[in-house]
Amino acid sequence: xxxxxxxxxxxxxxxxxxxxxxxxxxxxxxxxxxxxxxxxxxxxxxxxxxxxxxxxxxxxxxxxxxxxxxxxxxxxxxxxxxxxxxxxxxxxxxxxxxxxxxxxxxxxxxxxx
Amino acid sequence: xxxxxxxxxxxxxxxxxxxxxxxxxxxxxxxxxxxxxxxxxxxxxxxxxxxxxxxxxxxxxxxxxxxxxxxxxxxxxxxxxxxxxxxxxxxxxxxxxxxxxxxxxxxxxxx
Numbered sequence: 171x172x173x174x175x176x177x178x179x180x181x182x183x184x185x186x187x188x189x190x191x192x193x194x195x196x197x198x199x200x201x202x203x204x205x206x207x208x209x210x211x212x213x214x215x216x217x218x219x220x221x222x223x224x225x226x227x228x229x230x231x232x233x234x235x236x237x238x239x240x241x242x243x244x245x246x247x248x249x250x251x252x253x254x255x256x257x258x259x260x261x262x263x264x265x266x267x268x269x270x271x272x273x274x275x276x277x278x279x280x281x282x283x
Numbered sequence: 284x285x286x287x288x289x290x291x292x293x294x295x296x297x298x299x300x301x302x303x304x305x306x307x308x309x310x311x312x313x314x315x316x317x318x319x320x321x322x323x324x325x326x327x328x329x330x331x332x333x334x335x336x337x338x339x340x341x342x343x344x345x346x347x348x349x350x351x352x353x354x355x356x357x358x359x360x361x362x363x364x365x366x367x368x369x370x371x372x373x374x375x376x377x378x379x380x381x382x383x384x385x386x387x388x389x390x391x392x393x394x
Contacts, residue, residue, distance in 0.1 A: 174325075203382070212386035213326070213370065226381050260325060270314055270333075270374070270381070274325035 171199065174275035176262050182281045191278045195242050195263030202244040203272065204236060207258040215236065216259075219244050235251075248263040248280075256282045289371050294391045295361055303356045303369050303388045308335035311376030317345050317356045318370040320387065324362050328353055329356070358390075366392045 175194045183189050195202050204216040215228040219238035236246040242263075248255055258279050262272035286308045295301040307315070314333040318326035332338055332347035332354060344357040356369055368387040375381050 205384075213372075213384035215381050215383065218381065228381070270316070270331045271328050274327070276325050 174273050176261055176275040176278050180279045183251050184283055185251055187251050190245055190247045191259055193244045193261035196273055199263035199265055200242050201264045201266055203262045204246050205260045251282045253282050285383050287371055289385040289388045292389045297361055297392055297394050298361050299361050305354045305371035307352050307373045309373050309375050313376040314346055315354050316372040319367050321367045334392040361392050363392050
């Protein structure tokens with residue numbers, strides 16, 4: 171069974187630009203969560219999608235948004251990039267939002283210059 | 284507020300036992316997780332506790348005390364490959380399943 175895949179793996183953008191990251195969950199998994207990981211703050215929850223609906227959102231500004239498609243693939247978008255958005259963005263999938271085991275993808279390393 | 288505390292770094296010797304502690308204060312509680320993350324890699328699931336007590340899985344065990352807001356991860360017969368960051372996370376009931384992570388404990392295993 172293929173694991174969670176994320177594309178692209180690495181990305182360099184400049185301030186003010188926008189970026190879209192993609193996550194394909196494990197086949198059969200319907201819940202996708204997104205996290206931002208930085209050395210200073212650790213792993214922080216961004217949002218969770220289940221069956222194309224956003225179930226929950228963390229404490230991030232409205233520049234961070236996401237969506238989920240009918241095949242459970244998910245995208246997150248960050249508009250008007252800031253230097254502080256440089257981070258590893260991880261997505262994790264699970265069978266449902268109540269499933270206790272999440273499987274993480276390898277992440278997208280975003281660098282904003 | 285939400286707060287999860289764990290030591291920043293620990294060092295242990297190959298073959299020894301190490302205990303990584305985690306204390307939490309969250310608005311709700313619906314389970315505590317431990318993840319292992321090697322440098323440059325994604326976190327991988329290690330254990331899940333929702334009831335008080337000890338859960339054992341091979342060389343790894345995890346303990347939970349809900350009344351004390353406390354958990355620990357016990358690693359036995361340490362191997363060099365156990366050098367990694369260990370992340371404690373709490374599922375907040377009020378958030379319908381959000382995981383709130385601690386900042387992780389970087390464990391270095393020395394020969």
